Amino acid sequence: MSSLEKIINELSLHEKEVLLSLHSFEGKSTPEDIAKNDVGSLVKVMNASSWLQSKGIVDIHEKLETIYSLTKEGKKFLTQGMPERQALTELINSNGQIDLDTLGNKIGKDNLAIALGWLKKRDWATLQSKDNKKVILITPQGKKDAQHNTQDEDALKSLKEGSSIQGTSVSSLKKRGAIKEKEKILRTISLTQKGKNILKKGLDITDVLSQLTPELIQTGKWKTATFRPYDVSAFVPSLYGGKKHPLTQLIDKIKSIFVGMGFQEIAGNYVESCFWTMDVLFIPQDHPARDLQDTFYCKQPPRMPVDKHLLDSIANVHENGGSTSSTGWQYKFSKKEAQKSILRTHTTVNTIRYLYEHPDPPSKIFQIGKVFRRENIDSTHLPEFQQVEGIVHEKNANFCQLIGILKEFYHQLGFEKLRFRPAYFPYTEPSMEVEVQWHGKWMELGGSGIFRPEVTEPLGIKETVLAWGLGLERIAIMYLGLNDIRELYFSDLDWLKKLPLL
Ligand code: PHE
Numbered sequence: 242m243s244s245l246e247k248i249i250n251e252l253s254l255h256e257k258e259v260l261l262s263l264h265s266f267e268g269k270s271t272p273e274d275i276a277k278n279d280v281g282s283l284v285k286v287m288n289a290s291s292w293l294q295s296k297g298i299v300d301i302h303e304k305l306e307t308i309y310s311l312t313k314e315g316k317k318f319l320t321q322g323m324p325e326r327q328a329l330t331e332l333i334n335s336n337g338q339i340d341l342d343t344l345g346n347k348i349g350k351d352n353l354a355i356a357l358g359w360l361k362k363r364d365w366a367t368l369q370s371k372d373n374k375k376v377i378l379i380t381p382q383g384k385k386d387a388q389h390n391t392q393d394e395d396a397l398k399s400l401k402e403g404s405s406i407q408g409t410s411v412s413s414l415k416k417r418g419a420i421k422e423k424e425k426i427l428r429t430i431s432l433t434q435k436g437k438n439i440l441k442k443g444l445d446i447t448d449v450l451s452q453l454t455p456e457l458i459q460t461g462k463w464k465t466a467t468f469r470p471y472d473v474s475a476f477v478p479s480l481y482g483g484k485k486h487p488l489t490q491l492i493d494k495i496k497s498i499f500v501g502m503g504f505q506e507i508a509g510n511y512v513e514s515c516f517w518t519m520d521v522l523f524i525p526q527d528h529p530a531r532d533l534q535d536t537f538y539c540k541q542p543p544r545m546p547v548d549k550h551l552l553d554s555i556a557n558v559h560e561n562g563g564s565t566s567s568t569g570w571q572y573k574f575s576k577k578e579a580q581k582s583i584l585r586t587h588t589t590v591n592t593i594r595y596l597y598e599h600p601d602p603p604s605k606i607f608q609i610g611k612v613f614r615r616e617n618i619d620s621t622h623l624p625e626f627q628q629v630e631g632i633v634h635e636k637n638a639n640f641c642q643l644i645g646i647l648k649e650f651y652h653q654l655g656f657e658k659l660r661f662r663p664a665y666f667p668y669t670e671p672s673m674e675v676e677v678q679w680h681g682k683w684m685e686l687g688g689s690g691i692f693r694p695e696v697t698e699p700l701g702i703k704e705t706v707l708a709w710g711l712g713l714e715r716i717a718i719m720y721l722g723l724n725d726i727r728e729l730y731f732s733d734l735d736w737l738k739k740l741p742l743l
Pocket residue numbers: 586587588589666669687688689690708709710711
């Protein structure tokens with residue numbers, strides 16, 4: 242089968258009808274005329290024509306045209322004459338001179354003011370005072386113009402007769418509210434060379450079936466019916482269904498990985514005390530991370546209540562090691578500082594509180610939540626970002642196990658090349674950082690370690706606690722193939738729509 246025959250075979254009945262109609266119009270017509278030519282509704286014609294255009298069989302040419310039509314006022318001008326014309330006629334009838342009151346009575350008070358303005362503008366008459374009366378006198382120009390229509394009058398007439406208008410009358414009639422304008426797209430459909438070749442070959446107008454119905458099968462009619470072949474490569478507009486934001490999808494995935502590994506999810510508040518966020522974690526009060534430069538302190542509430550007994554014992558741990566075998570940080574602990582409220586700077590605040598409330602092992606918990614730091618925004622930093630936090634609290638938990646859990650987690654997400662490097666956090670010992678290889682470079686993903694006795698003992702926790710806090714957005718940009726962390730929050734609808742499900 243030649244390629245032209247293949248195209249002909251795949252034409253729908255409507256497409257064929259439009260082509261035949263175009264043929265009868267010598268290859269070029271408007272959709273309106275084609276529709277009148279027995280093809281059916283304008284929508285049908287346009288639909289079929291767009292398909293024909295996408296197959297290169299016709300061209301659709303569009304032109305924007307301004308269409309004018311008469312307003313109510315314009316129609317009145319046409320039937321009664323424009324006010325100045327009515328006045329001129331009266332002037333002629335009374336030998337070129339009429340007093341103002343008489344004219345007002347003849348053509349109406351409303352028309353009079355407009356008529357006077359235009360009589361003067363067109364130089365048709367002058368207004369003079371005679372014997373204490375205002376009198377209108379016709380001019381030679383008025384006498385001349387009484388013989389024929391003005392341009393504006395001609396324009397109104399041709400509009401009524403269905404012709405279009407142009408030129409100076411348009412603006413003057415528009416100003417007088419006699420006409421209104423509307424933009425209209427005028428379309429012309431014409432056969433391309435390919436279209437002409439198809440028509441030369443001839444079109445068979447018998448309807449071909451495009452759908453196999455239960456009825457056709459039941460009656461056996463399908464055996465003799467002719468089916469229109471499908472062009473599976475034909476263009477169709479893409480439809481994008483609603484879906485969750487990719488970050489939410491990723492969070493769901495991470496949750497299911499941890500749940501699959503036997504973890505339970507917890508959550509907490511954004512506003513926390515320094516005590517739970519830092520002091521309990523043995524972060525000294527002069528640590529740079531607690532600086533105004535790094536942390537958002539809250540004006541309201543300025544302070545948060547802390548259990549007095551616990552506050553005392555943590556103060557001791559900081560000052561001299563307290564009940565632990567540590568010597569502490571050896572400085573004067575401020576209880577006031579401890580009660581300040583802040584936006585949580587890490588999700589570790591929730592795990593440590595959970596451990597305090599559930600000191601008995603075993604427990605395996607995780608959480609994914611927002612944290613806040615005074616960071617300058619750039620391609621890898623945001624002041625508001627999310628962490629994937631977790632702990633394992635059980636007898637004989639060890640460092641290898643921690644590495645194993647993190648490896649398993651990242652492997653399940655699809656990251657193969659990981660490395661673990663020694664790190665430092667005031668609350669873990671040993672501590673390590675996880676890095677993943679991405680586009681040939683090592684990218685830091687987060688911290689982890691085993692909670693120090695200075696952290697666990699004052700809270701009554703007896704067994705080993707493995708802990709980690711990982712960045713979510715870093716995982717997300719690698720996962721989604723982005724270069725910049727900010728792109729996650731741009732809400733670029735086009736990107737979001739086209740993004741496949743994770
Ligand atoms: N809280 C640390 C951070 O925000 C991560 C961490 C969590 C480190 C738990 C060790 C243990 O970077």
